[in-house]
Structures are given as structure tokens and as C-alpha cells.
Amino acid sequence: MVIVEYVPMIDPNALEGFDGRCIALPETRQLDVLAGLLERRGAQVIRCPLVSILDTPDQISVATWLKHFIHDDTVRDLILLTGEGVSRLLDAAERHYMRPAFEAKLARVRKISRGPKPGRALREIGLVSDVVSVKPTTAGVIETLATLEFVTDRVAVQLYGSEPNLPLQNALRARGLEPMPVAPYIYASEMDDVRVLDLIDTLAGGQVDAIAFTSQPQVRRLLDLAHEHGREEALRTAMAGMLIAAIGPVVADLLDSRGVHVDVVPEARYFMRPLVDAIAAKFTAP
Structure with missing residues (x-):
């Protein structure tokens, strides 16, 4: 055939x-x-x-993450690995009636982006990346994080696909920081x-x-x-x-x-x- x-x-x-x-x-x-x-x-x-990209079937975990991100005042930093992730989180916040609160919190936190694509998604809601990694890779994000100071120990992390990105999470923990990961989408055939x-x-x-x-x-x-x-x-x-x-x-x-x-x-x-x-x-x- x-x-x-x-x-x-x-x-x-x-x-x-x-x-x-x-x-x-x-x-x-x-x-x-x-x-x-x-x-x-x-x-x-x-x-x-x-492959295609789909919303994660585990929407409960995404909704729970959104609530914690919005209401936890100790979350002052957000690492964004993909533009797709930004868009999917915004859509999830819309579905769960949290979008205005989510956008307001996005405006307040320091947004650390892996390369330019998350910034492009942020610009659609009038925001920009505060820090862009030196290279659009996990290693580039880790290198950039080494140059930053953190005022709290909780760091939100938007993952790509269903991969936990252990190198990034372990690098955060090595600095005494606690990652708060979310995986808003998955890859499917x-x-x-x-x-x-x-x-x-x-x-x-x-x-x-x-x-x-x-x-x-x-x-x-x-x-x-x-x-x-x-x-x-x-x-x-x-x-x-x-x-x-x-x-x-x-x-x-x-x-x-x-x-x-x-x-x-x-x-x-x-x-x-x-x-x-x-x-x-x-x-x-x-």
C-alpha cells in the first residue's frame, strides 16, 4: 500500500x-x-x-498545579521549556476558570525561558520572558540558572511532553531549590x-x-x-x-x-x- x-x-x-x-x-x-x-x-x-501533540489526560494534576502556582506566594520563579507548554497552560487555565488569575501571576513571577519560543507565546498575552537561557537546551537553562539568585526555594517548571527532565530538576535540587513541575501536554502517534x-x-x-x-x-x-x-x-x-x-x-x-x-x-x-x-x-x- x-x-x-x-x-x-x-x-x-x-x-x-x-x-x-x-x-x-x-x-x-x-x-x-x-x-x-x-x-x-x-x-x-x-x-x-x-507525532501529534495532545493535552495531557491527567488534567487533575494540571489543575492542581495551577492552583498552587496562583496561590502560593513562595513561588516567585517559573521555568518555561516550550512555547507549546505556555499555550497549553493558558488553555488549561481557561478550562478551569483560572485564566485571569493565572495571567496575573505570570506577570508577577520571573519567567526563565529555554530559548525564544516561550517568549513568543508570552507576547500573545502582553508579557515577555525575563530571562532567556544562553542556549535553547536543558544544559543552557542549567547554565543560566547558575548565574541567578533566588529569593525563595520553590521554582515552578513547565516540562515538555511527559519527560520529567531529571537533569534540570536535579540541578535545581543541588542548589537547594524545590522544583514544582507540570506536564501540560503529551506526544502521541x-x-x-x-x-x-x-x-x-x-x-x-x-x-x-x-x-x-x-x-x-x-x-x-x-x-x-x-x-x-x-x-x-x-x-x-x-x-x-x-x-x-x-x-x-x-x-x-x-x-x-x-x-x-x-x-x-x-x-x-x-x-x-x-x-x-x-x-x-x-x-x-x-
């Missing part, structure tokens, strides 16, 4: 960068945005959303196993010039499913012969740890357009 659809490129002679090359996109949330950026520069695109395996077969068929990863769960799902179904060798062979792009250092580090080479990472701004620019630059380099 063939399920991977090729999307016709738009006027390949009009714009420079890709010259009809085929790019696989595991992106879900901004798939059409990323695909459009590539198509307008002459690429062919394979849309293959591997977007494509069923058969469709992902079809994608792996397409990659192994040599029809794809590059694949662009925009999150860690995409990497894990593709590699783990290939391993489970005996296609890991074929996938790794295929990926060894194509350009591998990562939207930022967090994704690149995971790929590297899983034995996958990374050819392209944007230098400073870890968003869709810089990713496309970096891929195009790699393809057009002499």
Missing part, C-alpha cells in the same frame, strides 16, 4: 535553492507552513507527520505503524534527497519503529545517503546519540525559515 503522496513543486525555475529535490517532513503542527516554504523554493515535499513503515520503505528506495526533523519524538518514532519491524538497517543505509537536517541543537544531539549524522542545523535561530535557508545553502554550496 502506497500512502506517501508527492506534492507537486511550485514553479521550480522561479526560485533558487532546491531545484526539484525531494524533502521528507515529519512535522505535524506547522506542516503546511514548512512545506510551503520549501515548495516556493522549488522543492518536492513528502508530508509524513509522525500521528501516523499508524503501517504508514510509517511505508515512509521507511520510500526512504530506502532512494527517492528522497533530505529529511528535516523538527522535534525529538519524530526521531524516536522513526528509528524505534524501524528497529521493531526489522527495517533499521535499511533505514540507516538510506539516511546515510541523504541530507539530514535538524531544527536545532536539541534534535541534532538526539540524532547524533542515535548514530545518525546531521548535515544541517541553523546557526542561531531555530525556526522553520532558518531551517529551510540552511538546507538550501547546503544544497547550493560549491
Whole structure:
């Protein structure tokens, strides 16, 4: 069964960068945005959303966290790891009739963000990050925390996905601080196993010039499913012969740890357009 659809490129002679090359996109949330950026520069695109983001099913714990965050005067700092987390917390506060109080508390606490994305979500409600980590990684947050003073020992932490991020929590505890974590969303499979395996077969068929990863769960799902179904060798062979792009250092580090080479990472701004620019630059380099 063939399920991977090729999307016709738009006027390949009009714009420079890709010259009809085929790019696989595991992106879900901004798939059409990323695909459009590539198509307008002459690429062919394979849309293959591997994961989706859902509100955590444990809404009771989120509501409990919101109440403590709002009413506990000893909580003066909030670490925000993702823009998605900010948006999900605001939505949860709305559902539980706490949004005005939550926004008011957000305005009062020191907001420590992992990179620029939480700040973008905060700006939608008229707020900004007070501190931005030196690097958009957990290690960058930990490095930044070492430069800060804390007036209380309780620090709220918005996690990404269902991962507890023990390195960050342990770093806080090592400083005598008590993390107050919340996980407002989870990652779930977007494509069923058969469709992902079809994608792996397409990659192994040599029809794809590059694949662009925009999150860690995409990497894990593709590699783990290939391993489970005996296609890991074929996938790794295929990926060894194509350009591998990562939207930022967090994704690149995971790929590297899983034995996958990374050819392209944007230098400073870890968003869709810089990713496309970096891929195009790699393809057009002499």
C-alpha cells in the first residue's frame, strides 16, 4: 500500500535553492507552513507527520498545579521549556476558570525561558520572558540558572511532553531549590505503524534527497519503529545517503546519540525559515 503522496513543486525555475529535490517532513503542527516554504523554493515535499501533540489526560494534576502556582506566594520563579507548554497552560487555565488569575501571576513571577519560543507565546498575552537561557537546551537553562539568585526555594517548571527532565530538576535540587513541575501536554502517534513503515520503505528506495526533523519524538518514532519491524538497517543505509537536517541543537544531539549524522542545523535561530535557508545553502554550496 502506497500512502506517501508527492506534492507537486511550485514553479521550480522561479526560485533558487532546491531545484526539484525531494524533502521528507515529519512535522505535524506547522506542516503546511514548512512545506510551503520549501515548495516556493522549488522543492518536492513528502508530508509524513509522525507525532501529534495532545493535552495531557491527567488534567487533575494540571489543575492542581495551577492552583498552587496562583496561590502560593513562595513561588516567585517559573521555568518555561516550550512555547507549546505556555499555550497549553493558558488553555488549561481557561478550562478551569483560572485564566485571569493565572495571567496575573505570570506577570508577577520571573519567567526563565529555554530559548525564544516561550517568549513568543508570552507576547500573545502582553508579557515577555525575563530571562532567556544562553542556549535553547536543558544544559543552557542549567547554565543560566547558575548565574541567578533566588529569593525563595520553590521554582515552578513547565516540562515538555511527559519527560520529567531529571537533569534540570536535579540541578535545581543541588542548589537547594524545590522544583514544582507540570506536564501540560503529551506526544502521541500521528501516523499508524503501517504508514510509517511505508515512509521507511520510500526512504530506502532512494527517492528522497533530505529529511528535516523538527522535534525529538519524530526521531524516536522513526528509528524505534524501524528497529521493531526489522527495517533499521535499511533505514540507516538510506539516511546515510541523504541530507539530514535538524531544527536545532536539541534534535541534532538526539540524532547524533542515535548514530545518525546531521548535515544541517541553523546557526542561531531555530525556526522553520532558518531551517529551510540552511538546507538550501547546503544544497547550493560549491
